[in-house]
Amino acid sequence: MKIYTKTGDKGETGLYGGTKVSKADIRIEAYGTVDELNSYLGLVRDQKIDAYTFENLIKIQKELFVVGAILATPQEKETLKNGEKRLGRTMVTDQMITDLENEIDKMDAELPQMTHFVLPGGHTTVSYCHIARAVCRRAERLVVVLQQKEIIEPSVIKYLNRLSDYLFVLARKLTIDNKAQEIKWIP
Template sequence: MGHRLSKIYTRTGDQGTTGLGNQQRVPKDHPRVEAIGAIDELNALLGLLLAHPLPDPLHQALTPVQHQLFDLGGELSIPPAHIIEAGQVQALERQLDSLNEKLPPLKEFILPGGTIAASLCHLARTTCRRAERRLVTLAKEEATNPESLKYLNRLSDLLFVMARELNRTEGAPEIFWEKTKRG
């Protein structure tokens, strides 16, 4: 592989625009750039989560997700590319089903928290939901890959179940939401 970035700064964005992979320039607050940025934030947060000791199955599940999120960012930066495929969504569903079958059914809402790793999973889940919302906004303006939206939706569910699993394996109790009483 050749050198992709010989210089980190280019000064081309100093006027508030950025270049897409197809050479198109768009404002930095364009819905496409907002979606790419939210996916990048999610990927960075997964990197932080992976820096913590995790059970092997969770670590092995999240490492490919980082690569796929990078693919998704690439897909969005080169419209009308379609890189995320139905099989990747189905793989997330299989992981989700496998992890969820070990957990007790939920009868109440739970508060995000527990162990540090579980808390990071919850934070990644909310970041994933933001990325999903940004992609929905973009899809209202431009054609996008429907599999990418499904992928983010399943990933947020997987991160929720991973948080529950991490708390279960570490013996951290789930804290059920209680409606606050008005005084």
Template sequence: MVVINKIYTKTGDAGETALGNGARVAKHSARVNAYGTVDETNATVGLARLHADGEMDARLAAIQNDLFDLGADLCRPDMEKDADAEYPPLRVTSAQVERLETEIDAMTDALEPLRSFILPGGSALAAQLHLCRTVSRRAERLTVELATAETINPAAVKYLNRLSDWFFAAGRVANNNGKDDVLWVPGANR
């Protein structure tokens, strides 16, 4: 169980932070940038939920929980030591990726195929979901960059890749199943 009884610790005042294994690293390290942007993605999902209800809200709540799992995964290096750990670290699983794929397929089946790129917008929920998409793409890029230098859980990258697709499909659903999508008109303002 997590117990937080003091918000500030002063341990980061010199520009370092602790990872999940206790190691201290610079706050601008690739690993901290990756899981920090996952946290930022989670905050954008919280904003989207202000406009969601029913099944969409429930799915977004599940994604928020997954994003905390992902942050915990990314803040814990040394995957090769997982088996020897007293408390095995939390890792994103292929089942979480597969759940996103199943939901994407279900949403996409209800949509007409696109004949144009769409602009982020339409309903308030769709606009927020497109913001979630772009922030999750940044988290993915930073996580892929981290993976070039350190070993990470491959399911973490897969999850982020599917997540941005999930947000795209959900944004279309939020726009009256795509009927209210805002279409890009190439060169419209020349």
């Protein structure tokens, strides 16, 4: 299989199911930003982190492929002519969101209480994690815009919202793990 198809040479791309849209379409922007987020999570994972966090990030990266597949599939293309779902059982589940919440709670219980906003940075690994968090927030905003135009599973926004919270808490944990200083923002 060739990696280049030349079908995008005129500024269009195909969604899951075959619908052609502009590469500037909000749907493309949304799932492209999820892809960017996934790449940043790979960068975080490539740093010196503990094995548990490493495995958890792989799990999240796989879940982001689910999110991307959902965003790449227009509602009218979700069901095949024979009545089966195009994506099969691919969906954002309540368990995926609960897992993020549990991880947040577990990390938060080990961290010093937060009394102020903190400045991103302090260690390269922490900075990469904050970049991933910011990209996650952007993805969430883009999905909200897309949802104003088209029907999008509400669980996608909920997942991205929770993931950005997870990444914030992970950045705080990585600050401790790397013996970096957490700098408070005091106006």
